[in-house]
Amino acid sequence: MIDTPFVIAGRTFSSRLIVGTGKYPSHPMMRDCHTASGADMVTVAVRRVNISDRSRESLLDYIDTDRIFILPNTAGCYTAEEAIRTARLGREAGLSNWVKLEVIGDERTLFPDNEALIEATRILVSEGFVVLPYTNDDPIACRKLEEAGAAAVMPLGAPIGSGLGIQNTNNIRIIREFSKVPVIVDAGVGTASDAALAMELGADGVLMNTAIAGAQLPVQMAEAMKHAVIAGRQAFLAGRIPKKMYATASSPIEGMVGR
């Protein structure tokens, strides 16, 4: 089965894997991971410039912006106002009028504040932003975000950086069924099988940072994730067999030697 292109807000991406730029051991290694992952969209955070130390190289020197689209985030924002302010700054910094919108509701879990998230989505959409909200794995929240104008919905698989894998596979499936916009599983992936599972459930894409940046061999993990996303997508399109309790022989019962 030939796949449909991965399109968000009219823009086509060649990879269904979106990766982060945080927590890598070094900028050169990040660049190598980006190449190995095949991703053509990466997230960045928007933060104060370090005034006292101007010697540090710019992150952007290590992102091939001819090939890779930059998605600024609003990570660390706890109110709609903060997130909107950060999104506007990211746009003015020339990064993009797209935003991975995060409005966090709790420090320990980094779970989103849905109410504030929906409000911020509505406002940013009215200002011309392409909004990709990071949300709970809640089909109703996702529906409300879509109604607020989100260009995609990005339900978490598990808490950010936890590596726990997809905790509620059924919800991801329901969200996919409900949504008219792309569904991107964002956060919680720990290893390749988690990414493959997200895609097998029908997700249109997967976004991850720590699973690659925190691996013992990040470049190798980036490549593993590339294959996992492709494999999971193909398996989804191919249509898996139903699960059964008992065995069904693969070899013929007839013609056994000596019977």
Place this chain on the structure above:
Amino acid sequence: MTCPESTQYAGVVGNSHVTITLNGEPFELDQPLSVTDLLARLEIDPRRVAVEHNLTIIKRHTYTTVVIGEGDRLEIVNAVGGG
């Protein structure tokens, strides 16, 4: 940190200092400066940052005309690694 009394500014008329809040910290200037001049002095590439002046984002084409003066609050941000 860039010294506010660097030789570059020696000889500026008057010695009244201007104190602003830059990225949350007090910062001294010899005189009010345009955004362009301030970024140049901080050795910041203006193409890669956004500047917020007293909670209002400054449009790039006005960097030469907007002047930063006493008591102003300035935020200068750029892209850093994130997920």
